Amino acid sequence: MTEFENNHIVLITVLKETRKALHQQLAEMLSDLIEIESFSVEESIPKVFHSTLIVLPNKFTIETVKDYIGKNCEVIIAKRTLNYENVDQLLFLPEGTQALYVNDNPETVYESIETMRQLGLNHIEYIPYYPGKTNIQMIKLAITPGELKIIPNFVEKVINIGHRLIDITTIMSILERFHLMEEYGNHVSERYYRKIVDLTKNLAKAHRQLHQVIDSVGDGILAIDNKGKIVVFNEFLENMLKIENKHAIGHPIHSIIDNIDLLTFILSNSQQESGIFVVNGLDVIVERLHINDQSIIVTFRNALKTIGYERKLRKEFVKKGYIAKYNFPDIVGISSSIQETKQIAKRLAKNDLTVLIEGESGTGKELFASAIHNASFRNSGPFLAVNFSALSDDLVESELFGYADGAFTGAKKGGKIGLFEQANGGTIFLDEIGDISLKLQARLLRVLQEKEIMRVGGSQIIPIDVRIIAATNKNLLKMIQENVFREDLYHRLKVLFIHLPELRVRQNDVELLAKHFVALSDRKVKIEHELIEELQAYPWYGNVRELKNTIDYMLAVRTGNQITKNDLPNQHFFQKSPHRNTNSYTIKSIPSFYSGSTTLDEESLFILNLIMNYEENGKIIGRRIISEKSQEVEMNLSEAQVRHRLNSLKIRGYLQTNRGRAGINLTSKAKEILNTNRERNL
């Protein structure tokens, strides 16, 4: 799957009006999280988009706009729903009113009429109308979702119910695509429901039919007025709670809900605005909103069925299954650094102590953990890989430690066995250990010290026999200084230690790895020699995983039996340097061959600038000085990294080594770029 560079989406529509309406809606929901751009064919679309998440208002638009959708784009076709805010205008029409329903194509016309009927707005007789329709009835009243331009002339009165809105599941898909779901999903859905809630307030005053609007929402909705009486109780909730609406409306909330925890939650003013409860045997996500400090609105979603993301996250949590897939021979690399690391890891495998693996993302931490397990005496036991970045604290805790019978509302009967217990006799791999809360750190420390666990809400001590391998791509020492990681836990974890070298300091592994990944998919494909040189010169901030993704991409787009420089993805594909905000250079971190223009990554630019300064002052500069200077701007390049950069700059024609004198010289190509950049920065 392509990773897009920024949280950025482009909405493309045919008509300007649709663009404006949907842009406004997306902006209301998402603008603080995602940058939204929008274009319409009517106003003109300025360019072809690449590596972009494109949102289209319906499937008919694809054909019209397909030429603007370039390489590596992903398209989300929005699901649309009636704009509930505006339908109240229809309620006051007398029974049997005839109205043209006007939209731009037959399919949406019939679909919308169906939705209107489902909403209970069937006191109106809808007559389909769309451009090109034959057999037209001259009706004087028209209803349209924003398509004012195509209303036929004979119509005298138009009710514009506004453009159909993008529905919540599409909004959630967008969030998920940028991995924002876990953190912001609730928050955004709250905004969405708030709209509906505002509507409910109007509705209460208006017409009983409006309840059907509320009923059409696929979640339970309950509203309570300032006296604690129920004012809205929709059909979904009737089914969920097995209580008829007429027995709920007007009654105090406590006469309807007898689950004390749920009731307390609904009526409390606490910060927590959502929780998981068991309602009639179902796991339900309940969200609470206070409106004007007086009324309360509560939504009930079936945790497993509705959006289903909690379950997905759980799956993600134990994402790699229960078997260790990799062995030491699967770890490819001829560089001395990787060879040495493998030797050390093999020795550690024979031991049963805790291991901490440190390394940037994509350097192969999980690969090593798996190989260590397989080479250890525990290899016939389970290997469980858990990733801490995926779930909330409470869920992590119950997943890891399990819970006792009746531990909390929603706890399954008989309790649940946690991952530590499941890993008994084997190894548990705790990935992204730097992401766990201090509370969990304390629990984990106890596991390491005592080799025993206690289930959440339980009192029984359960001994466990599990080897722990932890991994981090964060600087735990720095986190200790910042008081967000416990020092005692760090030492317990780091009994044995492996550091995995970044791919950019083992340039000589690139060729072998590239060939390895090609071979994994199709042995017959060759790699062009020049491409290998380009790959070796690239800094690979996403390490081996990024190289693998790049090769996979090229294998997919190649035309012949060889992958070449022409198959390289464009610049947005690549992960940026983590240092990209630490200095003020304007030229971004993409080497020239990827962007097609003369751009340089910040580190290379920093090095070239430094060499120029030294040259201008008649001084000689070497690797050590460059490395030291890089520490001053927190770029922290080791001498090996500097050597690698210098080589790469040489290959790309920015540097030459002058045999007559010691040191390195800039080429005219480099000087030109640096001078332009200086002018730009002035």
Ligand SMILES: Nc1ncnc2c1ncn2[C@@H]1O[C@H](COP(=O)(O)OP(=O)(O)OP(=O)(O)O)[C@@H](O)[C@H]1O
């Ligand atoms: N030396 C290697 N030889 C072969 N494949 C490798 C090597 N190093 C990494 N890989 C591959 O690169 C990908 C990323 O590796 P892995 O998941 O182990 O990285 P990681 O350091 O755990 O990443 P993260 O910190 O992001 O979880 C995997 O597909 C893995 O198989």
